[in-house]
Amino acid sequence: SQTIHQWPATLVQPVGSPLSLECTVEGTSNPNLYWYRQAAGRGLQLLFYSVGIGQISSEVPQNLSASRPQDRQFILSSKKLLLSDSGFYLCACFVRANTGELFFGEGSRLTVL
Amino acid sequence: AQSVAQPEDQVNVAEGNPLTVKCTYSVSGNPYLFWYVQYPNRGLQFLLKYITGDNLVKGSYGFEAEFNKSQTSFHLKKPSALVSDSALYFCAVRDAAAGNKLTFGGGTRVLVKP
Numbered sequence: 001s002q003t004i005h006q007w008p009a010t011l012v013q014p015v016g017s018p019l020s021l022e023c024t025v026e027g028t029s030n031p032n033l034y035w036y037r038q039a040a041g042r043g044l045q046l047l048f049y050s051v052g053i054g055q056i057s058s059e060v061p062q063n064l065s066a067s068r069p070q071d072r073q074f075i076l077s078s079k080k081l082l083l084s085d086s087g088f089y090l091c092a093c094f095v096r097a098n099t100g101e102l103f104f105g106e107g108s109r110l111t112v113l
Numbered sequence: 114a115q116s117v118a119q120p121e122d123q124v125n126v127a128e129g130n131p132l133t134v135k136c137t138y139s140v141s142g143n144p145y146l147f148w149y150v151q152y153p154n155r156g157l158q159f160l161l162k163y164i165t166g167d168n169l170v171k172g173s174y175g176f177e178a179e180f181n182k183s184q185t186s187f188h189l190k191k192p193s194a195l196v197s198d199s200a201l202y203f204c205a206v207r208d209a210a211a212g213n214k215l216t217f218g219g220g221t222r223v224l225v226k227p
Contacts, residue, residue: 104156
């Protein structure tokens with residue numbers, strides 16, 4: 001079965017600094033990959049999803065970008081962080097051959113000061 | 114566009130009592146519905162799903178959910194709640210036409226008191 005790794009688990013960054021959050025998937029190939037953000041411990045907002053290498057769909061306009069340089073790697077980036085970028089970032093994958101649920105990583109908590 | 118609503122921000126229940134967490138949905142085609150649970154500072158864990166077939170779906174940890182097409186609902190239930198069931202619960206609907214992304218409800222916090 002697939003395993004999702006996210007790092008770093010926790011990050012404190014100053015406003016205006018760059019960001020790179022990484023997600024890698026093991027145990028499957030050609031997954032769909034997703035970045036969600038959870039603010040204030042409640043609702044989940046889909047930020048980006050990718051159906052293949054180099055293919056990124058953005059759900060909301062924002063200060064963030066995503067890239068998929070390899071089949072099982074999904075990166076969330078920012079050139080200059082804003083206070084509003086603080087939150088809990090979750091990576092998820094969907095394996096087309098499975099029965100339909102998304103699997104989630106353990107998340108990366110970002111605090112922008 | 115599809116959407117999911119969880120009308121209760123929080124549900125309080127005594128240990129041993131039945132637990133219900135409500136969810137209603139809006140989709141343009143066949144609904145693919147999911148429930149997830151989240152413990153503090155953790156990722157989401159899959160509980161159960163409805164794709165097709167029986168309206169009563171059984172999942173992990175003794176949870177079940179009933180799909181009701183006429184009421185567009187997919188309520189999560191557990192006959193006898195445990196203190197360890199205290200967590201944040203999310204209902205979600207899958208959009209097969211858009212990368213199989215999940216749209217989540219706002220979440221319901223469940224507090225089970227001993």
